[in-house]
Structures are given as C-alpha cells and as structure tokens.
Amino acid sequence: xxxxxxxxxxxxxxxxxxxxxxxxxxxxxxxxxxxxxxxxxxxxxxxxxxxxxxxxxxxxxxxxxxxxxxxxxxxxxxxxxxxxxxxxxxxxxxxxxxxxxxxxxxxxxxxxxxxxxxxxxxxxxxxxxxxxxxxxxxxxxxxxxxxxxxxxxxxxxxxxxxxxxxxxxxxxxxxxxxxxxxxxxxxxxxxxxxxxxxxxxxxxxxxxxxxxxxxxxxxxxxxxxxxxxxxxxxxxxxxxxxxxxxxxxxxxxxxxxxxxxxxxxxxxxxxxxxxxxxxxxxxxxxxxxxxxxxxxxxxxxxxxxxxxxxxxxxxxxxxxxxxxxxxxxxxxxxxxxxxxxxxxxxxxxxxxxxxxxxxxxxxxxxxxxxxxxxxxxxxxxxxxxxxxxxxxxxxxxxxxxxxxxxxxxxxxxxxxxxxxxxxxxxxxxxxxxxxxxxxxxxxxxxxxxxxxxxxxxxxxxxxxxxxxxxxxxx
Amino acid sequence: xxxxxxxxxxxxxxxxxxxxxxxxxxxxxxxxxxxxxxxxxxxxxxxxxxxxxxxxxxxxxxxxxxxxxxxxxxxxxxxxxxxxxxxxxxxxxxxxxxxxxxxxxxxxxxxxxxxxxx
Numbered sequence: 135x136x137x138x139x140x141x142x143x144x145x146x147x148x149x150x151x152x153x154x155x156x157x158x159x160x161x162x163x164x165x166x167x168x169x170x171x172x173x174x175x176x177x178x179x180x181x182x183x184x185x186x187x188x189x190x191x192x193x194x195x196x197x198x199x200x201x202x203x204x205x206x207x208x209x210x211x212x213x214x215x216x217x218x219x220x221x222x223x224x225x226x227x228x229x230x231x232x233x234x235x236x237x238x239x240x241x242x243x244x245x246x247x248x249x250x251x252x253x254x255x256x257x258x259x260x261x262x263x264x265x266x267x268x269x270x271x272x273x274x275x276x277x278x279x280x281x282x283x284x285x286x287x288x289x290x291x292x293x294x295x296x297x298x299x300x301x302x303x304x305x306x307x308x309x310x311x312x313x314x315x316x317x318x319x320x321x322x323x324x325x326x327x328x329x330x331x332x333x334x335x336x337x338x339x340x341x342x343x344x345x346x347x348x349x350x351x352x353x354x355x356x357x358x359x360x361x362x363x364x365x366x367x368x369x370x371x372x373x374x375x376x377x378x379x380x381x382x383x384x385x386x387x388x389x390x391x392x393x394x395x396x397x398x399x400x401x402x403x404x405x406x407x408x409x410x411x412x413x414x415x416x417x418x419x420x421x422x423x424x425x426x427x428x429x430x431x432x433x434x435x436x437x438x439x440x441x442x443x444x445x446x447x448x449x450x451x452x453x454x455x456x457x458x459x460x461x462x463x464x465x466x467x468x469x470x471x472x473x474x475x476x477x478x479x480x481x482x483x484x485x486x487x488x489x490x491x492x493x494x495x496x497x498x499x500x501x502x503x504x505x506x507x508x509x510x511x512x513x514x515x516x517x518x519x520x521x522x523x524x525x526x527x528x529x530x531x532x533x534x535x536x537x538x539x540x541x542x543x544x545x546x547x548x549x550x551x552x553x554x555x556x557x558x559x560x561x562x563x564x565x566x567x568x569x570x571x572x573x574x575x576x577x578x579x580x581x582x583x584x585x586x587x588x589x590x591x592x593x594x595x596x597x598x599x600x601x602x603x604x605x606x607x608x
Numbered sequence: 609x610x611x612x613x614x615x616x617x618x619x620x621x622x623x624x625x626x627x628x629x630x631x632x633x634x635x636x637x638x639x640x641x642x643x644x645x646x647x648x649x650x651x652x653x654x655x656x657x658x659x660x661x662x663x664x665x666x667x668x669x670x671x672x673x674x675x676x677x678x679x680x681x682x683x684x685x686x687x688x689x690x691x692x693x694x695x696x697x698x699x700x701x702x703x704x705x706x707x708x709x710x711x712x713x714x715x716x717x718x719x720x721x722x723x724x725x726x
Contacts, residue, residue, distance in 0.1 A: 290686050294709040295621035301713035304626065307632055330710060348690050 149248035150219065157215045159207035169200040222250045225337045226257060233606065238265030282340035289333045297326055328464075335466035339449065342473030345508040349391040349478070356390075356427060357382040360420050363396050367403045376407055377415040385420055385427060389502045394474050398482075402494045406433035409453075409492070426480065426497035427467075434491040438548025443486055444519050447472050449512055471496070473511040479503045522581045523548060530566065531573050553578050611724045612636040614655035616646040617684070617715065618664045621710075626659065626684075626716075633717050635724075643672035656724055657709075658698060662687045662697065673700055678724065680704045 173196045232240045240261055244254035300323050302308065304316070311319070329348040337481045341347045364378050371378050399418075406416045410433045417432045438446060438453065449466040468482075474494045475482040486492035520543070527535030542548055542556060554575055561571035610722055613635050617623050622651060623686060627637045640646040642664045658676065662669050662685035673681060674699075682705040683692060689706045698706070704723050 245639070287686060290709070291619065292621075294620065294686065295625045296709065297710040298625040298713055302625070302629060305713060307628065348694075350690065 151252070153215055153218070153248065157208070157211055161211040162204050165203040165207050166200050169196055169203065182382060198592065213338060218246055219250065222246055222254060224607045226250075226254060227256075229261075232550075233261055233264070236268075238262075238268050279340055279344040282336060283344065286337040287332050290330070290337075293326065293330050293333070297323075297330070300326060318437065329409050332464045332466070335464045335470060338470050339466060339473065341512055342470065342477065342511050344508055345477075345506045347474065347506055349394060349502070349504075349506065351389045351391055351502045351504070353387050354390050354395070355387050356385040356395075356420060358428075359392055359395055360418060362401065363399045364418055367407070370404065371407050371416070374407065374410065374412045376410050376412070378403070379415055379417045380420075381417065382420040383422070385422060386500070388427065388477075388498070388500050390498055391502075396554060398471045398474055398496060399431070401471050402431040402496075405463075405467065405494070406431050406435070406492075409433060409435035411435060423497070425500050427500065428495060428497050430493055430495040432491065432493040437488040437492050438484065438486040438488050439488045440551060441546070443484055443549075446484060447482070467509045473509050476509045477503070477506050519581060520548060523553070523578065526574070526577050526581065530570065550579065610634055610636045611656040612638060612653065613720070613724075614638045614640060614646065614649060614653075614658045616640045616658060616664070617661040618642055619661075619715070621659075629717065630720070633721075635718055635720075641658060643667040643669060644673060647675055650676065650679065657682060657704075659684050661685055662692060670695065673697065673703070677702060682707060682720075682723065686693070686708055 173192070176192070208398075225242055225244065229240050229242045238261055241258045242254050244251040288478040303311070304319050304323065315370050338347075364380050370379055382580055393510060403416065403418065404544060409417060414434045416434075417430075419428075419430045419432070421428050442453050446453065447468050452463070452465045468585070472482045479499055480497040482494070482496040484492055484494050522537070524539045527539040529535070531538055542552070547553075547556070557571050557578070561568050562567050562575075566574070611613045613630055615626050615630075615637060616625050616639070617626070618641055623639045623641075627639060627723040630637045638649060638655060644666050644703070646660070657680045660669065660681050660683055662683055677700075679702060683697070683701045683703065684707040684718065685692065687704070688696070689708065692706065697703075705719055707719070
C-alpha cells in the first residue's frame with residue numbers, strides 16, 4: 135500500500151470518514167429532514183387559510199426545534215463517535231510510551247474496525263518485531279561475552295606448557311645456554327608474559343561484561359591498603375626517581391574487596407609512573423566524601439588533551455606516543471578499572487591539563503554493592519559523550535544544532551575548552567542570549583565532569599583549588 | 609626413597625612438562641590423563657601427592673576428589689582459586705595447595721618441596 139499516493143476512492147471509503155459522515159447524516163441531516171417532513175405534512179393537512187395566518191410562527195418554531203434537536207443529537211452522537219476515535223488513540227499513546235520504556239511485550243486490542251484498528255495492528259506487529267530484535271540483540275551480546283570468556287580460557291591453556299618449557303630452558307634444565315640464546319629466550323618470555331597478560335585482561339573484561347566479576351568483601355583498613363600498595367609501587371617509582379606522596383585522612387574501616395581495590399590503585403599508580411617525568415612526584419590522596427571514599431592519584435607528567443581524556447577509558451586505546459609504547463601495557467587496564475569501580479556503583483574519571491599532569495580519581499561506596507550488574511566496558515565512552523553533546527546542541531540550537539555539531543566534530547574540536555570557546559562566540563554574535571549561553575556551558579560542562587556533581591557538590595571547589603595548584607607549580 | 613607424584617592432566621604437553629621438571633628435581637612421577645584414569649592408577653600405586661587439573665573431560669572433578677580421602681591433592685588449573693572455592697572443591701582436608709596455570713617452574717618446585725619434605 136502506497137501511503138503517500140492520494141486516492142479519492144480511498145478517502146471516500148475510508149472507514150473513519152464513513153464514521154464522520156454518519157455523524158453528519160445522523161446528527162444533522164436526519165433530524166432536519168424529519169422535522170421538515172413533519173412541517174410539510176402539517177402544512178398540507180391544514181386548510182390554507184388557517185395555515186397562512188400562523189405560517190410565520192409555525193415556521194420559526196419549526197426552525198428552532200430543528201436547531202435544538204440537531205444540537206442535542208449532534209452532541210449525543212458526536213460524543214459516541216469521537217469517543218470511538220479518541221479512546222483507541224489514547225490507548226495507542228499509552229502503549230507507545232510503554233514501548234519507549236522497553237516493554238516489548240505490550241499489545242493493544244482495538245476493535246473499532248477502522249483505520250485506527252489497522253494502526254493498532256501495525257503497532258502490535260512493530261512491537262513484536264522490536265521485541266524480536268531486542269531478543270536477538272541480547273543473544274548476540276551473550277554470545278559475545280561467552281565467546282570472549284571461552285576464547286580467553288582456550289588461549290590460556292597453551293600458555294601453560296609454553297611458559298613451563300621456556301622457564302625450564304632458562305633455568306638450565308636442558309643444559310647451559312650461551313648469551314645469545316639467553317637473550318632470545320628472554321625476549322620470547324617477555325612477550326609470552328605480555329600475551330598472557332592480555333589474555334588475563336580479556337578474561338577480566340568478559341567477567342565485567344557478564345557481571346561475573348567476583349568481589350570478596352572484607353572489613354578493610356583503607357589507609358593500610360593504600361600504604362601497602364604505595365610501598366609496593368615504590369619499587370617501580372624508584373627507577374625514575376619519583377616520589378610517592380600519600381595523604382590519608384581519617385578513613386573508617388569499610389567492607390570492600392581489598393584485592394580489587396589494590397588492583398585499581400596499582401593500575402592508576404603504574405600509569406602515573408609511566409607518564410611522569412623523572413625526579414617528579416605522584417600524590418595519592420584518600421578522603422571521605424559523603425557516602426563514598428574518594429581516591430585520587432595525581433601526577434605532574436605530560437597530561438592529556440581533551441580528546442585523550444575522553445578516549446583513555448576505551449579498551450586498547452593508548453595515548454599515541456611511541457616512547458610510552460615500550461612500557462607495554464595491554465591497553466585494557468583503565469577499561470578494567472572502570473569496570474571494577476562501576477560494578478561497585480562508583481565512578482572513575484580524569485582531570486588533566488596537557489603538559490601539566492593528570493589526576494585520576496575514583497570513588498568506592500561505604501556500603502558495598504553486592505548485587506553486581508553487567509557493565510559495558512567495551513563500548514566507547516567517546517561515542518556516549520559525543521551523543522550527549524549532540525543532544526545538547528539540538529536542544530539549544532534546534533535543527534541547526536546537528537549541522538553545527540557535525541562541523542565541530544569534523545574540525546576535531548569537541549573538547550571542553552573548544553566547546554566553551556564556541557559557545558562564547560555564539561553569545562558574542564548574539565545568536566543566543568547570554569543567559570542561554572551560560573546554561574549551555576553548564577550543561578556541556580556537566581557532560582564532561584558529570585561524575586563530580588553526582589558525588590558531592592563540595593568537590594567542585596576543591597578541584598578548582600587543586601587545578602590552580604597545578605598551574606602554579608608548573 | 610624419592611616421593612611419588614601423580615600428575616593428572618588431559619593435556620599431554622602439560623603432563624610432559626611437569627614430568628620433566630619433577631623428575632629433574634628427584635621425584636618419581638606417574639601420569640594419568642583424566643579423573644577416571646587417576647582413580648584407576650591409585651589402585652595400583654599410592655602416590656604421596658596428586659597434582660590434579662580441574663577442567664578435564666570425563667567424570668567431574670568434584671566426584672573424583674570425593675573418592676580420594678587419604679592422599680594429598682594439589683590442584684593445578686587455569687581456573688582461579690576463587691572459582692574453585694565457589695564450586696566447593698577446596699573444602700576437603702587433604703587438599704593442600706593450588707597452582708594457578710600458567711605456573712612458575714621454580715615456585716612449583718619450591719612449594720612441592722615444602723609440602724612433601726618440609
């Protein structure tokens with residue numbers, strides 16, 4: 135059926151039109167005709183003399199009665215007819231809202247036998263089709279997670295004899311080695327270890343995505359954990375003569391999985407060491423913030439530009455700088471950290487100034503979240519943020535927003551600072567009023583630093599001070 | 609008198625690798641290819657320790673270890689210890705250690721030395 139093509143036949147035979155015609159005929163024409171006939175018969179049954187005297191009065195009365203009956207009739211019939219149209223439309227509206235919420239099982243039953251019931255049927259079909267798609271999506275998602283998990287296991291099993299044999303060779307089980315062989319074996323071992331680390335990280339990701347991440351909650355002295363982890367990492371920091379400065383302030387004992395906490399902390403400190411200059415320092419802060427404990431690891435290294443700040447949590451994303459590549463991470467560390475932190479309903483975020491250093495912060499709730507939900511760490515947070523920005527553009531600038539957003543995206547200037555500059559230029563050109571511009575800025579800022587406001591408002595002031603400190607020192 | 613260790617693993621390369629290591633460190637080594645084979649072998653010989661893989665074809669490992677009560681068992685598996693605990697595999701008192709695959713050769717030797725001769 136071609137919906138766009140106008141067809142007179144279809145319009146005439148449209149069932150809703152039939153209903154409306156019925157309304158006109160039954161409510162207006164029928165009583166009018168009836169009264170007219172009555173009047174006509176009345177007129178013809180009286181002798182013409184009497185009739186002519188009272189004709190004017192009779193005519194007026196008749197017209198008045200016709201109008202009155204028409205109004206009442208139209209009201210009553212109109213009520214039923216319009217209700218038969220509006221009721222199913224209302225039902226459809228409610229069902230559509232349900233569908234939007236993700237209830238794909240919703241079906242509606244409209245028996246009006248007109249275009250609306252056809253629409254209802256089409257809605258049911260759409261809802262069923264969407265349900266099927268959603269089902270398929272879930273299946274694919276599960277298959278992906280399962281595949282990731284199985285592959286990682288399968289990849290890991292050949293590692294066992296391989297690494298065993300390598301170590302045996304190196305430890306002289308099969309005789310002494312010359313230097314060249316030793317060097318060669320060292321390279322093989324190092325890369326086998328690296329491969330193994332990637333596989334382990336893969337397994338970890340598959341666990342996070344399938345909500346199979348395990349937390350062994352224990353009452354833990356947080357300060358002690360931070361101290362121990364820092365001591366452990368000091369060994370690595372010494373190589374670059376980096377000082378690790380720890381600040382902990384009155385942290386209560388809380389129930390956490392100490393191993394997971396150590397895993398995240400080590401990862402962040404390790405990154406900080408990796409991207410720090412020699413002879414610098416790294417500050418590790420722990421404080422109580424509302425219902426959370428806020429951890430932060432701050433370095434004075436090379437920092438991240440706005441693009442990297444968004445993308446750094448993507449799996450396998452490594453900041454492009456060949457000198458850091460040789461440190462050979464798997465590129466999954468931060469994605470895993472994010473998974474671990476978010477599985478506990480905490481947040482992990484970064485603040486950074488290029489060339490001045492970065493500060494990674496994360497929160498751990500005072501009360502552990504025992505019901506672990508799947509977290510999509512394989513999704514790019516860049517896409518997510520970009521979509522949010524685009525939405526904001528569209529609400530402020532209307533349809534123009536989309537093209538403006540695309541243009542900025544093509545220029546690769548979707549960083550926070552770039553966007554603020556853009557908004558300033560809009561207000562200067564009086565394209566949007568100043569107040570709207572302020573709001574726009576606030577919302578964009580919110581998209582970038584959303585986590586901050588969620589945890590605690592106090593944080594904001596705190597960050598400003600810290601930010602200045604960075605500027606001041608450099 | 610050298611101590612006897614029974615290696616149970618479905619992968620030949622793992623069996624051979626561990627066998628070479630343990631033999632070189634003065635142990636007498638027997639091998640079995642799965643749980644059923646392991647139960648059959650311990651009818652004939654009484655090892656001082658069984659190095660047991662967890663994921664193998666055939667009889668589930670939970671049932672295999674129930675039938676071994678008086679021989680020390682050390683797991684050696686790619687499964688993580690937390691998962692093994694969750695499956696209730698670590699509750700028996702004759703389970704003495706857990707080696708995570710891929711294992712470290714000198715760590716394996718040291719820990720076995722401690723268990724059997726320490």
